[in-house]
Amino acid sequence: MSKAEKTRQLIIEKTADVFNSKGYAATSLSDITKITGLTKGSIYGNFDDKEEVVIAAFKFNAKRLRDSMDAAISKEETAYEQLMAMLNFYKTTWKKAASQGGCPMLNAATEADDHLLFLRDAVKDNFIAWQKKVSTIIEKGKAEGSFKVHLQTETYAYTFIMLIEGGILLSRTLNQITHLNTALDRVKLIIDQEIVN
Template sequence: MARNPELTKQLIIDKALPIFNTKGYAAASISDITAATGITKGAIYGNFKNKDEVATAAFELGVEIVTSEIRKRVKKVHTAPEKLKAIVEFYQEYIKKPPIPGGCPVLNSSIEADDSLPFLRSRVIRSIALLKDSIMKMVNRGILEGQIKRDVDAEEFANFFYSTIEGVISLSRIEGDSRSFFFVKRFVNRQIDGIST
């Protein structure tokens, strides 16, 4: 019985994601993906032009999984300050139990793609911009609804917030515990309280 081409493609992406996210682009091989999927190299190349295309699709799936989880958390609360704190809570849990093996795909890919993988670097830059833009919109909406002080610079806050969270995730992974995140969480939450009305 022939495989459904769309299901085959999705299987490849699903299995490639944790491989790329834990090993990195350079160390991950098509052989790793064939072993994980039980699909031949020919079938993989029948669905993707090359390893770059598989890595791109896997990265995009990883970003979608993370952003979908964030959206779920944010929808459970009502005010902009609560939404910002919900994001912080999500990432605190993320350190111990990430939804994707290997941790944050944006952080992982940004380190590796910095100079050597322009095809992936452009995707990482776009994903970071979208995440920061979402935070900025959250802050602007909070200003409009009277939940956040009117003099807050939404773009400045979004850059501070995103950079601080990504930085402490990296630090926590290197240190192997969430102690640094605990302190940064307290600091970031005080900043959120400070801009709240």
């Protein structure tokens, strides 16, 4: 890795948590220089503008979340166990995520929808990747014979994402994990009643 690549990576890693907790729009260039210890010239020597830093920091946050979830899922063998691992991942990591500013997917989606339109494609791509991950697990369950064959896989995957993200939103807003747990319990009920053979 070249010196420029190392500097670029340092900027991304140092700013990722701040962008997630303070907000992508609210985090200023002064915040970025303070966090990294670099000058404005160094920041703009590695990124064209703040928008490029925002996108890179979001992608870093989303990948970190995805890698952690994938690690939890990959420990399980069957499709059912993998879906349960995904639900358990959110149940067990909520407190830590809340202390670090919340779900990076939800945070970025809110800002991209309102005013940071340049961030929308990156956010959309990450939600689609999550949907594909869940869809792959459901398809695996069909192949195993443990899930019903005639399921609308993509619809169920997006339903799970909507419930989880909605639960996170209410739990963060009201500072009570109860709402996330309710959403996760609902996803489990859907899996048990509508998906499992």
